[in-house]
Amino acid sequence: MTRDPGEDAIGTIRRDGRSGPFFDGAAEGRLVLRRCEACGQWFAPDAAGCPDCGTDELTWAEATGEAVLVSWAVAHSRTGHTAPLALVELAEGPWMYARLDGVAGPHEGLPLRASFVHPDDGESYPVFKERRR
Amino acid sequence: MADSTTDTAIAGLGMTELGKVYGHSPRRLAADAVRAAAEDAGLALADLDGLIVSSGMSGSPGIELARTLGLRDLRLLTHMNSYGATAVAMVSHATAMIQSGAASTVACVFADAPLEPERNSGSAYHRDEKEWHGVGGLQAALGFRSVNAFYALATRRHMERYGTTSEQLGAIAVATRAWAQGNPLAQMREPISLRDHQESRWVVEPLHLLDCCLVSNGGIAVIVTSAERARDLARPPVHVWGWAQGHPGHRLTRGSDFGLTTGAALSGPAAMKMAGVTTAEIDVCQIYDCYTFTVLVTLEDYGFCAKGEGGPFAASGALGPGGTLPVNTGGGQLSAYYMWGMTPLSEAVIQARGHGGDRQAPRNDVVLVSGNGGILDHHATLIVSPHAKGRP
Ligand SMILES: [Zn+2]
Numbered sequence: 008m009t010r011d012p013g014e015d016a017i018g019t020i021r022r023d024g025r026s027g028p029f030f031d032g033a034a035e036g037r038l039v040l041r042r043c044e045a046c047g048q049w050f051a052p053d054a055a056g057c058p059d060c061g062t063d064e065l066t067w068a069e070a071t072g073e074a075v076l077v078s079w080a081v082a083h084s085r086t087g088h089t090a091p092l093a094l095v096e097l098a099e100g101p102w103m104y105a106r107l108d109g110v111a112g113p114h115e116g117l118p119l120r121a122s123f124v125h126p127d128d129g130e131s132y133p134v135f136k137e138r139r140r
Numbered sequence: 141m142a143d144s145t146t147d148t149a150i151a152g153l154g155m156t157e158l159g160k161v162y163g164h165s166p167r168r169l170a171a172d173a174v175r176a177a178a179e180d181a182g183l184a185l186a187d188l189d190g191l192i193v194s195s196g197m198s199g200s201p202g203i204e205l206a207r208t209l210g211l212r213d214l215r216l217l218t219h220m221n222s223y224g225a226t227a228v229a230m231v232s233h234a235t236a237m238i239q240s241g242a243a244s245t246v247a248c249v250f251a252d253a254p255l256e257p258e259r260n261s262g263s264a265y266h267r268d269e270k271e272w273h274g275v276g277g278l279q280a281a282l283g284f285r286s287v288n289a290f291y292a293l294a295t296r297r298h299m300e301r302y303g304t305t306s307e308q309l310g311a312i313a314v315a316t317r318a319w320a321q322g323n324p325l326a327q328m329r330e331p332i333s334l335r336d337h338q339e340s341r342w343v344v345e346p347l348h349l350l351d352c353c354l355v356s357n358g359g360i361a362v363i364v365t366s367a368e369r370a371r372d373l374a375r376p377p378v379h380v381w382g383w384a385q386g387h388p389g390h391r392l393t394r395g396s397d398f399g400l401t402t403g404a405a406l407s408g409p410a411a412m413k414m415a416g417v418t419t420a421e422i423d424v425c426q427i428y429d430c431y432t433f434t435v436l437v438t439l440e441d442y443g444f445c446a447k448g449e450g451g452p453f454a455a456s457g458a459l460g461p462g463g464t465l466p467v468n469t470g471g472g473q474l475s476a477y478y479m480w481g482m483t484p485l486s487e488a489v490i491q492a493r494g495h496g497g498d499r500q501a502p503r504n505d506v507v508l509v510s511g512n513g514g515i516l517d518h519h520a521t522l523i524v525s526p527h528a529k530g531r532p
Contacts (some may be wrong), residue, residue, distance in 0.1 A: 017281040023274035051392065053275040058391070078300065078399060080292035081345035082283040090283035092344070094293045094392075102392035106282045115300040129271075132278050 019129035026052070028067040033131040038072040038121045040099060041065040049099035072121035073098040074135055079113045095119055095135055108134040147529045148235040149370035149377035152181025152247075152363030153489045158477040159327045161357045162257050167201035169359030170251035171208050177247060177361035182374030185209055188363070190216030190246030192234060194226040194480065198254040205249070216243040223513025224428050225385065225403075226250065227481025228520035232383040234364035244365060250482045251359030287430075288352065290515040292344035295433040297399035299346060301448070304436065306346055308451030310337035312432040312467075313350045313474055315460030320471025322461075322499030327354050328475040351432045353473035360482035362489065367528055378492040381506070382415025382523040384408075390517065403519025404441035404510060411521035412442075415506070416530070419443050422523075423503040424491050425465060426484030428512040429472040435459075438510050439467070442521075466501040481511035485522070492526045 022030045029052045032039030041050040043057035044066055056063035074095040082090040091107040107113065108122060118138040125131045154176025156169050164172075170193065178185055191214060193205050201208065202219050211217075216237050222229050230248035237243045272281040283289060298304050314334055320326035332350060340349040370377035386406030390398045412418060419442060427435045436450035444465060445453040453459075459467040470476050470487035477483060488509040490496055496504075509522040 017283075018270045018272055020278050020281055021271060021273050023277070026274040029275055051275075053279075078293040078297040080289055080296055080347075081342065082285075082289060082292075083342040083345065092283050092289055092293070094297075096394055100394045102394075102396065104279050104282070104284050115297070130278075132282075 019126070020132055022130055030130040030132075032069065033123055033133055034125070036123045038070045038097075038133055039067050040070045040097065040101065042068040049097070049101050051101045051103050054101075071098045072133075073138060074103075074119040074121065076113055076115060076117040076119055077102060078115070079107060093135060106134045108136050110135075110137050146239040147367040148238050148364055148380045149367045150231065150362050150380065150489055150524065151365050151370040151373045151375060151377060152177040152179075152183065153486060154178070154180055154361040155325070155486060156251070156359045158325055158358035158479065159356050160255060162255070164253060164357070166196055166199055166251040166253050166359070167205060167208055169253060169357070170201045170205050170249045170361070173251060173359035173361035174205070174209060174247045174249050177249075177363050180375060181363045183245065183363065185211060188245050188247050189214055190234060190237060190243035192216070192230045192246060192248045193219045194230060194248070194250035195219070195221035195223070196250060196252035196480070198252050201251065216246060222385070222387075222511075222518040222520065224430060224480045225511035225513040225518040225520035227485045228383065228509055228511040228522040229385060231362065231364055231380065231485065231522055232385070232520065235380050235383065238364065238366055244369065246364045247361055248364060249359065249361035250480055252479065253357040255355055255357045287515060288344045288347060291431050291433065292347045294399035294516055295431070296346050298433065298437060301400060302451065303448075304451040306338065306348065307334060308455045309351055309432040309436065310334045310348075311454045311457070312429075312435050312459060313337045315454070315457070315463070316429065316468050316472045316474045318460045319466075319469045319499055320475035322497060323470045323476055326471040326476035327356065328471070347431060347433070350474075353430045354475070354478045356477040356479060358477060358479060360479050360486050362485065376493050376526060378489050378524045378526065379528050380522065381417070381525050381529050382411040382413070384410035384414065384521050386410070386519040387517065398516070401447070402437055402441050402512065402516040404438045404512070404521065407519045407521040408442035408510075411523050415523040417506055417523065422465070422506050422508045424469060424488075424501040424507045425467045426469070426488045426491070426507065426509045427467055427472070428481060428484055428510045429468055429474050430512065432474065434512055434516070435467065437516070438512065442508070442510075461499070469496060469499050469501055481520070484509045484511065488522070488524055492524050494526070
């Protein structure tokens, strides 16, 4: 396995039948996650169900957008583009794969906050910036 | 506990041409590998009463392979998938079925053909689209387009937590390539230095190109039978001493030890307990090496060094030729060929038989094999020996 693009131009994001509330939230600058009403656990926006309750009926709920950095990586394309990738832990508990934006010195536990990109074409989406007090 | 009459052994090993071998489907490669394994054991295909077929990246032949091979009256026929852990899991399942009396002589096979002549190797597993759909599509659009990104995150987490360095990972790449020089079947045999590793291009930082495995076409099969029967066959038996699996079920949520501890921590001690050995008695390791990091974290989880000490352990030179713990003596998936868990398993059989030639490890009484699948989600461990179990 020897190639990852990591292009700066990421292409156009379209919603599918399962992601409407997530992208509606992103368009309004809100991070919307999945939550299990039965047990109160939060899940990443692509979660299909709650493994503890067994339910596949998760609701959508607005998160604070605060997070800390778990791990990070930089994808390199053969054309020289790079993409700062991250695994972040949201304040509500779940981890999410995301992009960093403008983080100069990433380290485990770095406080982050969701910020939103609104492309001309396609859906808005979150990226994570350093959260300063 | 099984007695000696139901202990099992690997009696045959069949390998097709491996690497940039074009024009054959996985089904054809799998059939060729099973035929070669039976011939290696001195068996006819009609002697098989069990067949286990692994999944692969490019489409598995599935249980239809039995029809391709014209196998009749099988008592065991199934398809298994735990990704890179499948090879060891197949041998374990064959062993359990033989011990139960359900089958006596079982072929376990993996074949894959992800490489196409006109494409570069990376593109075999990578997607490139202009328009992406849903949250999963967003993730891919952002740059999570192959497993490289996820292993890079795992690697970085270990580096951050334990101080593991790229140079320490490079020591694994260098040691593995040094072993590959003794393997005529290895795809990459040119020696490399730590500097070569450091100067190889980034794939996904912190993973350099030389931290990543090859992509290969080909097929490999083994024949598992009772130890008693194996003694009468063509090759010296490779006795199965212990086996176990570990599937940690990491949740991507607060408190997860993703990247820090793998299923090896569960399956390694269990397999060693069944085999009646400790890490001190393991002579050679064949560790699943989709990335250099996988070797490092697996050795830690098995207990060859303390948690967090995998980097210094690798950098000490222990793993290469002349080291205290020979690891991936055939060049592994980093330098030899990428056949999922069949890469470490095939080299374990070769080493246990003493057929390693220039790369034969100085001692081979106890050989450990690991398989890893998913993003460190699935693990299986096998311990084999040229000696019958309990009589080293
Ligand atoms: Zn629940």
